[in-house]
Amino acid sequence: MSELVPEPRQKPVVPMKPVGINANLLGYIGIDTIIEQMRKKTMKTGFDFNIMVVGQSGLGKSTLVNTLFKSQVSRKSSGWNREEKIPKTVEIKAIGHVIEEGGVKMKLTVIDTPGFGDQINNENCWEPIEKYINEQYEKFLKEEVNIARKKRIPDTRVHCCLYFISPTGHSLRPLDLEFMKHLSKVVNIIPVIAKADTMTLEEKTEFKQRVRKELEVNGIEFYPQKEFDEDLEDKTENDKIRQESMPFAVVGSDKEYQVNGKRVLGRKTPWGIIEVENLTHCEFALLRDFVIRTHLQDLKEVTHNIHYETYRAKRLNDNGGLPPMTVETEENHESNL
Amino acid sequence: EQTNCDLFSVYGFHLGLFTLFRSYSFLQNKNDGYRTLPLSGHVGFGSLPDQLVKKSIKQGFCFNILCIGETGSGKSTLINSLFNTTFDDPVSSHFLPSVKLRAQTYELQEANVLLKLTIVNTVGFGDQINKENSYQPIVDYIDAQFEAYLQEELKIKRSLFSYHDTRIHVCLYFISPTGHSLKTLDLLAMKSLDSKVNIIPIIGKADSISKTELQKFKNKIMSELVSNGVQIYQFPTDDETISKINTIMNGHLPFAVVGSTEEVRIGNKMVRARQYPWGIVQVENENHCDFVKLREMLICTNMEDLREQTHARHYELYRRCRLEEMGFRDIGPENKPVSLQEAYEAKRHEFYLELQRKEEEMRQQFVQRVKEKEAILKEAEQKVHAKFEERMLALQEVKLKLEKKKKVLEDEIAMFVEKKANAEVLQSQPSVSTPLLSLKKDKDRKKYVLMLVIRGSKKKFLHISLL
Numbered sequence: 001m002s003e004l005v006p007e008p009r010q011k012p013v014v015p016m017k018p019v020g021i022n023a024n025l026l027g028y029i030g031i032d033t034i035i036e037q038m039r040k041k042t043m044k045t046g047f048d049f050n051i052m053v054v055g056q057s058g059l060g061k062s063t064l065v066n067t068l069f070k071s072q073v074s075r076k077s078s079g080w081n082r083e084e085k086i087p088k089t090v091e092i093k094a095i096g097h098v099i100e101e102g103g104v105k106m107k108l109t110v111i112d113t114p115g116f117g118d119q120i121n122n123e124n125c126w127e128p129i130e131k132y133i134n135e136q137y138e139k140f141l142k143e144e145v146n147i148a149r150k151k152r153i154p155d156t157r158v159h160c161c162l163y164f165i166s167p168t169g170h171s172l173r174p175l176d177l178e179f180m181k182h183l184s185k186v187v188n189i190i191p192v193i194a195k196a197d198t199m200t201l202e203e204k205t206e207f208k209q210r211v212r213k214e215l216e217v218n219g220i221e222f223y224p225q226k227e228f229d230e231d232l233e234d235k236t237e238n239d240k241i242r243q244e245s246m247p248f249a250v251v252g253s254d255k256e257y258q259v260n261g262k263r264v265l266g267r268k269t270p271w272g273i274i275e276v277e278n279l280t281h282c283e284f285a286l287l288r289d290f291v292i293r294t295h296l297q298d299l300k301e302v303t304h305n306i307h308y309e310t311y312r313a314k315r316l317n318d319n320g321g322l323p324p325m326t327v328e329t330e331e332n333h334e335s336n337l
Numbered sequence: 338e339q340t341n342c343d344l345f346s347v348y349g350f351h352l353g354l355f356t357l358f359r360s361y362s363f364l365q366n367k368n369d370g371y372r373t374l375p376l377s378g379h380v381g382f383g384s385l386p387d388q389l390v391k392k393s394i395k396q397g398f399c400f401n402i403l404c405i406g407e408t409g410s411g412k413s414t415l416i417n418s419l420f421n422t423t424f425d426d427p428v429s430s431h432f433l434p435s436v437k438l439r440a441q442t443y444e445l446q447e448a449n450v451l452l453k454l455t456i457v458n459t460v461g462f463g464d465q466i467n468k469e470n471s472y473q474p475i476v477d478y479i480d481a482q483f484e485a486y487l488q489e490e491l492k493i494k495r496s497l498f499s500y501h502d503t504r505i506h507v508c509l510y511f512i513s514p515t516g517h518s519l520k521t522l523d524l525l526a527m528k529s530l531d532s533k534v535n536i537i538p539i540i541g542k543a544d545s546i547s548k549t550e551l552q553k554f555k556n557k558i559m560s561e562l563v564s565n566g567v568q569i570y571q572f573p574t575d576d577e578t579i580s581k582i583n584t585i586m587n588g589h590l591p592f593a594v595v596g597s598t599e600e601v602r603i604g605n606k607m608v609r610a611r612q613y614p615w616g617i618v619q620v621e622n623e624n625h626c627d628f629v630k631l632r633e634m635l636i637c638t639n640m641e642d643l644r645e646q647t648h649a650r651h652y653e654l655y656r657r658c659r660l661e662e663m664g665f666r667d668i669g670p671e672n673k674p675v676s677l678q679e680a681y682e683a684k685r686h687e688f689y690l691e692l693q694r695k696e697e698e699m700r701q702q703f704v705q706r707v708k709e710k711e712a713i714l715k716e717a718e719q720k721v722h723a724k725f726e727e728r729m730l731a732l733q734e735v736k737l738k739l740e741k742k743k744k745v746l747e748d749e750i751a752m753f754v755e756k757k758a759n760a761e762v763l764q765s766q767p768s769v770s771t772p773l774l775s776l777k778k779d780k781d782r783k784k785y786v787l788m789l790v791i792r793g794s795k796k797k798f799l800h801i802s803l804l
Contacts, residue, residue: 029421030637032448034398037641039386040576047385070378097374102383107371147660151649230395265378293381297388305498316493 043103048155049296050094050136052111052187054129054179055164057118059194064162064252065110067265067276068288072254073097074110090115090128094156111158117175126179133158133187137311157308159299160223160291161187164194165211165247169203172214180220186307188223188299190291191215196249196282197267197274204249211247222246224295228302241290248287251276397451399502400640401482403534404456405475405526406511407463411541414596415509416456418609418620419632420445423598424456433461436474440503455503463522472526479505479533483655490656504652506643507570507635508534511541512591516550518557527567533651535570535643537635538562543593543626544611544618551593558591572634573642586634592627595620 053061053074062074074095096109111132116125136157143153161183165176180189191211199207215222224242229235253276256263265276276284291299404412408431417423424443440457457478462471482504489500508530512523527536538558540546546554562569569590572583597620601610609620620628635643663684 029419029445029447030632031445031452032450033637034452034640035390035394035450037638038393039390040578041641041645042386042389044576047382049382068380070376070380071374073374096371098371099374099376099380099382101376101380104383104385106382106385147657149653288381293384294388296382296385297392301392301498309495313493 043105045152046105046107048107048109049300050109050111050156050158050160051291052113052129052133052158052161053164054113054116054161055194056116056166057114059164059166060252061112061162061164061194063254064164064192064194064250064284066254067252067284068292069099069108071097071099073099073108074112090125092128092132109156122175125175126182129179130183130186133183134311137308138315140308141312141315157303158187159303161189163189163191165191167193167195167198167207167249169199169207171210177214177218177220180215180222181218184220184222186311188225188302188307189220190223190287191247192287193247193249195251197251197269199249208247208249212243223299223302225302228306245283245286245290248283248290250284250287251282252284394449394451396498397453399453399455400644401455401457401503401505401507403459403475403479403505403508404511405459405462405508405530406541407513408461410511410513411594411596412458412509412511414598415511415539415541415594415628416596417598418596418628419635420454429460431461431464433464435465436461436471438474438478453501457505468522471522472529475526476529476533479530480655483533483652484659486652487656487659504647505534506640506647508536510536510538512538512558514540514542514545514554514593516546516554518554519561524561524565524567527562527569528565531568532654535646535651536567537570537631538591539631540591540593542595544595546593555589555591555593570643570646572639579638582638583634586630589627589630592631592634594628594631595626596628 051065053065055061065074066072091114093112093114094109095112096107098105098107100106113129116129119125140153140155140157143149163176163180165172180191183189193204193207193211196204221227224238226238226242229238251267251274253265253267253274255265255267257266257268257273259266259273259275264273264278267274267276275281279285402416404416406412408429413424413428422445424441437460438457439460440455442453442455445452445454459475462475465471486500486502486504489495489497510523510527512519527538530536540551540554540558543551572587574580574583574587595611595618597609597611597618599610599612600607601612601617601619603610603617603619611618611620619625623629
């Protein structure tokens with residue numbers, strides 16, 4: 001059979017093709033000062049970080065977030081008053097604060113989801129959450145696609161979602177699996193075992209192993225996702241975290257006690273004081289280092305480069321048949337004024 | 338005295354409160370209405386810039402320089418001196434018919450920073466007799482880089498974070514060291530480029546001007562630029578750490594530079610310099626030329642700002658113009674905001690139809706070719722068939738002939754057998770008088786048989802077994 005003439009390749013726009021040549025440098029030029037320049041620039045513009053906490057009420061979500069950021073970023077709910085009605089669906093409450101440390105200013109937004117898993121019938125209770133996350137992507141997309149666009153598009157996309165697992169000691173609940181299955185594709189999920197002071201060390205290790213196995217069996221890719229490891233160094237580091245430490249078994253507290261002459265955050269019980277930042281007591285310090293000190297930027301980048309791009313591609317591909325995003329949502333933006 | 342102290346303390350307290358309040362509200366304004374929270378301990382996100390920097394180092398940096406200047410104004414030598422290396426750049430002639438651009442990319446590494454440096458040189462600028470079209474190729478090139486980036490950004494499945502950015506971050510414009518003023522070509526070129534790229538004007542081969550003449554020349558150039566409304570790049574002065582030095586440098590524009598690829602021994606060091614009979618011009622001596630200032634400004638202090646200005650200002654302007662050109666609007670004809678989405682959809686529909694049409698065309702072409710090929714094959718098949726028929730016929734004829742001959746021979750055999758039978762009958766009757774006869778008959782018979790055998794062997798089809 002004769003071959004069809006292949007479609008003529010589009011001529012490159014650049015008139016000449018650049019050739020890569022490795023040039024040897026003799027003497028110092030100053031190229032590495034760009035690091036300092038970049039650092040100065042980012043410190044001037046500041047950072048945004050949006051973290052969402054999901055879990056049944058009473059698992060210590062607000063306390064943990066307050067412990068993570070060492071300030072009252074999240075208001076603890078004191079349980080439902082008799083007079084207040086339990087909300088029929090999951091509410092989404094986003095509260096923003098600005099915190100500063102070491103010259104770095106961070107606008108932190110904590111997104112709380114009261115009502116998750118609290119009803120009798122919890123079917124589809126992840127839907128409002130998924131909708132909220134997609135709405136943030138949509139907002140960003142709309143801004144990005146404007147003709148005259150802002151210099152710095154405000155980033156309200158959820159960078160990290162901490163999912164609180166109840167420390168039953170047995171296995172994951174169906175609700176947990178359903179939620180994580182649906183949302184691990186749109187947002188970075190970090191599963192966390194809440195109130196870990198109810199388990200002994202052996203129970204903890206067993207529970208963690210079982211949870212890891214169940215997540216693997218159900219094909220749930222939690223952060224850090226295997227497929228986004230960029231190089232060998234990342235892979236080995238992340239493998240260690242994925243296979244040994246996660247899910248982190250944490251304890252949160254905002255009260256300080258005196259232990260061995262030092263003031264530490266902890267929980268006081270008749271049988272001793274549980275030190276939150278002590279690695280032998282719980283894994284809070286690991287979670288804090290993981291989320292804040294090493295992988296904060298990576299969380300943001302994975303959200304921007306992968307989850308957002310997936311959303312964008314899907315949105316632009318759909319033939320306009322998508323119903324427009326409803327403006328009235330359950331979100332309440334409180335700025336604590 | 339105590340009341341004085343009290344007053345003082347109260348006053349101090351109020352002052353303190355006041356300043357605190359002022360700074361608080363100042364902060365509040367800065368934070369878009371978000372409240373600042375104090376931290377009660379060390380959290381650790383102060384390492385965030387380091388995390389960001391680490392990622393950027395892994396990705397590497399891109400920097401693209403465009404050098405515009407007449408042939409022989411010292412562009413390549415300056416670039417070699419700036420980056421302290423010898424880039425492979427062939428010398429160009431003065432006789433090129435039109436202006437062309439030549440881009441080359443190099444990978445430089447210093448400490449752990451990897452820089453992808455692209456140098457774009459103009460070739461033949463200012464050489465033609467008619468210089469009308471001298472700067473249009475340059476404008477087109479810059480636009481083409483913006484266009485490539487825009488296309489990538491508009492793609493549905495895009496990979497911006499691994500995109501090799503080819504947009505021009507800075508344009509070094511080489512002014513000839515005439516000592517008088519700017520040439521018309523310079524003014525026109527810079528005017529057409531100032532809204533598309535960061536321009537840093539440079540006086541090349543500045544060792545041909547004396548110090549006093551140089552200052553007059555610089556002033557003349559700057560005043561001409563201002564009076565013609567050319568916007569050159571100003572080093573940023575909003576960051577306190579570098580604003581002072583940037584302001585000073587802004588006053589030294591345009592930089593008068595000297596480049597050199599040769600090294601001369603001064604004291605006990607080898608430095609880049611140009612050796613003349615009357616003295617040695619040292620490239621890195623600030624008294625001799627502004628080379629060090631240029632390097633300092635371009636690389637050490639403002640590289641990041643140049644990149645940012647290119648992206649945030651020049652590229653955004655290009656993008657806006659281009660999208661408006663393509664028919665997108667933020668506000669529709671009834672003054673209602675039209676979503677880019679809808680415009681996008683309309684365009685997509687258009688493209689989809691075009692795609693379908695092209696597909697149909699290709700399908701038709703394909704069908705056409707299939708038909709043609711089929712026709713050719715059919716013809717060939719028919720030919721083969723015809724030949725086959727022919728051969729079959731020939732074979733039949735030969736067969737018939739052979740059948741005939743076979744028949745003839747068989748008849749002859751039958752006749753012979755008959756004769757033989759008769760002869761045997763005759764032989765068996767008389768037993769005395771036959772010996773001679775039989776012998777004769779024998780001889781005859783044998784002769785006859787021999788003849789038959791000979792004929793048979795000739796025929797090859799029959800063989801007669803001898804009795």
